[in-house]
Amino acid sequence: MENQSIITIENLVKRFPMGKDSFTALKNINLKFGTGEFTGLIGPSGSGKTTLLNILGSLDVPTEGKAYVLGKSIGSLTTKEAAHLRKESLGFIFQSYNLLQVHTVFENVEFPLLLLKYAKSVRHKMVMDALEWVGLTEKVHSKPPQLSGGECQRVAIARAMVKKPSLVLADEPTANLDAANSHHILKTMETLNRELNTTFIFATHDEKVISYLRRKIYLLDGRVDKDEIIRINQNERS
């Protein structure tokens, strides 16, 4: 399954201005990601994993080098094209869930489909399917403040997965969760990755997440320190 390349990064450099000088967050990164990968960008704070994830998510642009996501060069996209790429093909999962607080669970998950202008009946079915994947069909009318952290992150996963994107970018998805909830949502994501062949890229330094990864890219001071592919027997996990 993990064959066709959906992301290619060539000599990527990212600098941030810091007063008169600049800080180099990513230094000469060269990577390729295939379809259906379950990969983690691992490293301590300041290693550049979130910066790289933001570039892959077309929320930021490289200072030098190229990053191709689903055949699109991130640095060359207009704001509108970048928004279109995110809307059509990317899903995001954030450390602090980033759910719309005044919307219900249903409305939160429905949001990406509204942007894609799906018909109401289609939206309803897709949202209910997504909530079923994460086991939250009974919370459909609840609002985020009424949910636990684990439930919120499951809603965020459903929102990221509802449109069945090619790529899901998850930034520290378990950082605010306890061990049980972390394993629950990681299993959910692993299942979705397997069943829908969606590529997952994590930015993490959480050992629980790392234990689920099939590819581990270690970043240190903005450079790729190690790129490790793990062969896991799926039976072990289940």
Added chain:
Amino acid sequence: MKLALKLAYRNLIGAGLRTWLNVIVLSFSFVVIIWLKGIMSGWDYQAKTDMTNWEIGGGQYWHENYDPLDPFTLLDSHAPIPAALQSEINSGDVVPLLIAQGTIFPEGRMQSVVIKGINPEQTIFRIPTQKLDTSTDAIPAIIGAIMAKNSRLQTGDVVTLRWRDTNGTFDAADIVIVEIFSSNVPAIEQSQLYIALDKLQEMMILADEVTTLTFRESKESRPEIDGWTLKTKSMLTRQVDEMIKTKSAGQTILFVILLLLAMLAIFDTQVLSIFRRQKEIGTYIALGYTRQQVVGLFTVEGTMHAVLAAIVSMVYGMPFLIWQAKVGWTMPIDASEFGMAIAQTLYPVYSLGLVVSTVVVVTLTTAVVSYLPARKIAKMNPTEALRGKLQ
């Protein structure tokens, strides 16, 4: 746009009390502005209607020398009734008036009056002139309530009237007050004395001569008559228009203050939203919105306050405005002192144009006020917004 409306509605309703506080403040502005404008329209309508019914009819011919603001012109402001108008006079569609100066002596005091000779059978003015058709020893006269109050005259009182006829000879006779009428037009009440036209012509030795001719039908084009000046209804009510315009300008300041208060609440909410909802803004962008679309969403959200306010205004404002139109607004001070055509109780008149224009102006102002802080979103860095970092 449809999506922005849907999301904005969800966000507003979800925000609960914060939204409703703004909406109530804004709806208050709607209702007060419509009510005040309705009062002005009502006053305009009342003033013109009362002037038409009591003072100017459908327009007038004035003797070329007549100037109501200069009493010295009265001596020379009379001429025989133009033959061209005789048939209309006979049919009651034109009312001739002879105007002269005089003095009355109520309770031994001396008071200048304008004596108006009018046909008792006329039906153009609402002045109860039929009461002049009374047989008494003294000359029957009617006066307005303001005059009655100032001269302390009552119905049945007899008072001496002195006048100077066309030959310059002073003469005097007793008059009896047969009726005191009340109008909302001070100009026809203050120091005005109404007696029968033929009697005044006889007193002044001015047989068949008059000062003004008032016609029933309001026509902008009537024939020019030599020696007479045509004063159309619009010319005679111009003063009212100018007065209303002046008052409206004054009211605009109140509207601006009201709007400012409401807009301050909206602006404050928008600024707070942009600071407090950074993560949400970042999330919208991550999920596929452009920054401009988020600006649009926040602008729509702010503007929707005005839409909700219009709906809330309908709920409590409409019954209030309808009730006001029925019972009117009674001024706390005596309106007759104002010296202009204003009723003690004003009945607001609301037109569709008034309501629509108020809603449009308030909504557009809200849109602008909502857009101004929302522009900041366009400069936001989405990655920092996602982390909720203040920018």
